[in-house]
Amino acid sequence: MTSTAALSAEQVTKAFGDALALKAVDFTCKAGEVHALLGENGAGKSTLVKILTGAMEPDSGKIVVNGKSHHFRSPLEAQVAGIGVVYQDFQLFPRLTVAENICAASVGDVSRGGFLSRRRMNAKAAGILANFGIEVDPQREVRSLDAAERKLVEISRALQTDPEYLFLDEPTAALEPKETHRLLAMIDRLRTHGKGIILVTHRLQEISEVADRATALRDGEYAGTLDRSQFSREALSELVVGRSVEEHRGPSHAPGEVRMHLSGLTLRDDSPEIDISVRERELVAVVGLIGSGVPSIMKVAGGAVATPKGASILLDGAEIEFRSPADAQKRGIGFVSDDRKAQGIVPLRSAAENIALPSLKRFGGPFVHRNAFRSAALGCQQTFDIRWTSPDQPVGSLSGGNQQKVVLSRWQVRESTFLVIQEPSQGVDIGARLQIHDYLVDYAKSGGSVFFSSSDLDEVRDIAHRIYVVHAGEIVAEFVNNSENPVTRSQLAQAMAAMIDRDEKQGVSND
Ligand SMILES: Nc1ncnc2c1ncn2[C@@H]1O[C@H](COP(=O)(O)OP(=O)(O)OP(=O)(O)O)[C@@H](O)[C@H]1O
Ligand SMILES: [Mg+2]
Missing domain, CATH: 3.40.50.300 (P-loop containing nucleotide triphosphate hydrolases)
Known part of the structure; x- marks a missing residue:
């Protein structure tokens, strides 16, 4: 491998309707480096990941892998070029087993003479999962796993194809510290083997622990790159939001x-x-x-x-x-699941409808007053700073962190007095995380x-x-x-x- 080995986006632009998600973005990850990709919710990180991994085509711009220009029309083409990915949203087959999901991308390795060896497949999957120090039965159906276990299965699957460049889009959002630690250790090992890792994360701590460089996008534009020697909480949060961020230190009111x-x-x-x-x-x-x-x-x-x-x-x-x-x-009681896809949102319906879902009665039962819930949604946009083109945008096309804000908005509209929440700030940016914390503390202060x-x-x-x-x-x-x-x-x-x-x-x- 030459020292010029790298994966680059050159002047990549992508629009959704009138909205420009990426504006002539340049980005380079060298082989043998861990490059953190940062930015507020909706900044364009996942869009860039999708383009560089063949899940989406850019409107213009180039992808260059080790000096060679590519035009990926499918994820398979990117995989052939040595690119692996763990997407932000869950991308597993719920009714297949853990082993089937992990080995789906590399069936050749576990079959003999055209027949799939279930025993080899299970053994292989168990071996890979052991890397994370967890014992998930490879024969379990994926739909029976919780969010963290599922994420680890996805990561295991991506490692299966032995990619030269690996994109991880918020892999740790659902993981607790021990698993995160193991994943970061694994990323470190991949780097020493000369792989290039692109890590999308909102957790600044992880960047300091593992990244060599960090690049931020702001409103779809390249905002700058920091070297490891320049990393600090302040510098990183400034790179992301353009200012440093004050955090809570314990609640101050009495229950x-x-x-x-x-x-x-x-x-x-x-x-x-x-x-x-x-x-x-x-x-x-x-x-x-x-x-x-x-x-x-x-x-x-x-x-x-x-x-x-x-x-x-x-x-x-x-x-x-x-x-x-x-x-x-x-x-x-309002319940917010850590698996937005499975239990939270209806992706094809509008953000406003998703917010109104548990409160339909209030909006006129079966003959829903569209304007009423649209204006309720606009109120929530203020509270949580939701970034959408309009409340009519299908919620599935919002960025991950903005989907989280939509789910929380539901219970604000429903006027619940008791919230049960798994992972309140899962996938939200550092500014929005603080807004959610403010909201929850105020919610409790005012009686909830x-x-x-x-x-x-x-x-x-x-x-x-x-x-x-x-x-x-x-x-x-x-x-x-x-x-x-x-x-x-x-x-x-x-x-x-x-x-x-x-x-x-x-x-x-x-x-
Ligand atoms: N399929 C789509 N249709 C319409 N708009 C989209 C689509 N996918 C993304 N967008 C828009 O493009 C912009 C960038 O979204 P993207 O998912 O890349 O953000 P992100 O940086 O990954 O955010 P997050 O941290 O919340 O995951 C957002 O404004 C989003 O609403
Ligand atoms: Mg994203």
């Missing part, structure tokens, strides 16, 4: 009476019962490693699944049972309750009054976080890591 008490929930046959309470005006967080059971707790509390046998939910002192998400909505899970320990520390640490289906620690006793990131990380040490000593697997 009121208990609103929800969840008890008697068992996540595993042998684990003790979960007992969780959330007060009025309180923000409560749950953190845990993959396989700890955090998503199950959130789904039970938010009514996304029927209340399991044995579990008891007291809401404002009354025993309640959820049989469907509508039951929870009726009681003023917020129960959320997060893989972002800084987020937890910044806004939660109390934090439950869950491990292997059990609450193993509870922290109170306030200005007199602020919880630190390392305390939380240690509480999570202590449990892994315990398991390792006892020879228990942490799957």
